[in-house]
Amino acid sequence: MEMSSQQGSAPYYFVPGPSRWPVLGGVSLLATMAGAAAWVNSVTLGPELCAIGLLSFLVVLYKWFGDSIRESEGGLYSARIDTSYRWAMSWFIFSEVMFFAAFFGALFYARSIAMPWLGDLDNKLLWPDFAAHWGNAGPAGTIEAFSTMGPFPIPTINTALLLTSGVTLTISHHALRSGHRAKTAFWLFATIVLGATFMGFQAAEYIEAYSDFNLKLTSGVYGSTFFLLTGFHGFHVTIGAIMLSVVLYRVLKGHFTPEHHFAFEGAAWYWHFVDVVWLGLYVVVYWL
Numbered sequence: 001m002e003m004s005s006q007q008g009s010a011p012y013y014f015v016p017g018p019s020r021w022p023v024l025g026g027v028s029l030l031a032t033m034a035g036a037a038a039w040v041n042s043v044t045l046g047p048e049l050c051a052i053g054l055l056s057f058l059v060v061l062y063k064w065f066g067d068s069i070r071e072s073e074g075g076l077y078s079a080r081i082d083t084s085y086r087w088a089m090s091w092f093i094f095s096e097v098m099f100f101a102a103f104f105g106a107l108f109y110a111r112s113i114a115m116p117w118l119g120d121l122d123n124k125l126l127w128p129d130f131a132a133h134w135g136n137a138g139p140a141g142t143i144e145a146f147s148t149m150g151p152f153p154i155p156t157i158n159t160a161l162l163l164t165s166g167v168t169l170t171i172s173h174h175a176l177r178s179g180h181r182a183k184t185a186f187w188l189f190a191t192i193v194l195g196a197t198f199m200g201f202q203a204a205e206y207i208e209a210y211s212d213f214n215l216k217l218t219s220g221v222y223g224s225t226f227f228l229l230t231g232f233h234g235f236h237v238t239i240g241a242i243m244l245s246v247v248l249y250r251v252l253k254g255h256f257t258p259e260h261h262f263a264f265e266g267a268a269w270y271w272h273f274v275d276v277v278w279l280g281l282y283v284v285v286y287w288l
Contacts, residue, residue, distance in 0.1 A: 014076045021064040028057035065246075069263075073255060082262055089266040093273050096236070100277050103229050107284065110221045135222050143220045147213040151286040154205045158198050159282050162237075165194035166275045169244075169268055179258045181251060188248045191271070195241040202234050229281055236274050243267040 035050025071077060111134050117123070118139055119132020127139035135148035149155070172187035206227075209215040217227045247267045250256065256264060 011076065012078065013080050014071070014078065016067075016071065019064075019067070021060055021067070025057060025060045025064070028053050028060055032057060069250070069255070082260070085262055085266065089262075089269060093269060096273065100229075100232070103225070103232065104280065104284065107225045107229065110225060114221075136220075138220045143218075144214060146215045146219045146223065148222065149205070149209060149213065149215065149226065149286060151282065154201050154208075155282055155286045158201050159278065161194050161198045161201070162275050162278050165191045165198075166272055168194065169271055173264065173268055176251070176256060176261055176264060177258050181254065185248060185251050188244060188251060192241050192244050192248065195237055195244070195271075198237055199234060199241075202230065205230075226285060229285055233274070233277055233281055236277070240267070240271045240274050243270060 031053030032050055033053075035046050035048070035053050038044075038046030039050055040046075115132050115134060118127070119130055123130070123139075130136075130139040137143040137145055168187045169191045172184050172191065175183035175187060215226070216223055218224075244267050247264050250263060
């Protein structure tokens with residue numbers, strides 16, 4: 001959120017009253033994950049429980065963030081609350097950095113340590129015909145043959161889209177700081193469209209991977225690392241686009257001022273983080 005333009009009436013440090021949203025949010029997430037676990041194990045009502053939990057969680061987020069927005073616009077947030085939100089968003093993004101670091105670390109281990117080890121002299125007696133190059137189907141012959149994904153054309157197009165979206169978002173931010181609401185909304189909308197286009201191309205890439213390359217999540221360590229990295233990144237792009245859409249709505253409602261607009265800045269931080277992750281992913285997954 002952000003400090004309100006009415007911050008002159010804000011308390012030294014605002015402490016919100018008791019809220020039911022944390023408890024309801026926890027229950028919703030518990031239902032979502034329990035339903036998902038039941039779903040993958042073919043338990044009856046698993047998909048339904050997962051859907052109910054997810055929808056409930058979305059309702060909780062809508063209500064919870066709505067309360068925060070009303071508090072902000074009501075002049076209850078001072079500079080100290082603004083600082084708290086900045087620290088909170090910074091730590092959240094740091095947790096996301098570590099999340100992706102785990103997957104990049106798994107890719108590094110499988111590619112640079114486990115693969116050469118499977119092809120060394122000690123294992124030649126077990127698998128004399130195995131060539132330790134990245135992207136193979138493994139030494140045991142249990143994985144269906146597949147083709148690896150290259151950087152052209154879709155990944156390179158998506159790189160251009162995300163880099164361009166970072167530029168349009170920066171232009172929108174500068175327009176907001178200059179007090180030009182219409183220009184802010186236009187370039188923010190352009191950023192959202194670029195993000196949606198990115199997701200459309202990624203969906204097309206997945207369809208191509210399954211139909212033309214026989215590349216699936218079950219295609220050995222290559223398939224699992226490819227889909228986990230690109231899939232979770234795509235999920236983060238979707239979340240970022242939703243965040244920017246909410247910010248766009250608030251821009252149109254006139255919630256922000258040139259001095260106080262951390263909701264915009266926080267969403268922008270997240271979007272630029274997603275851009276940086278994609279650049280690393282583009283090089284490591286598609287080129288190396």
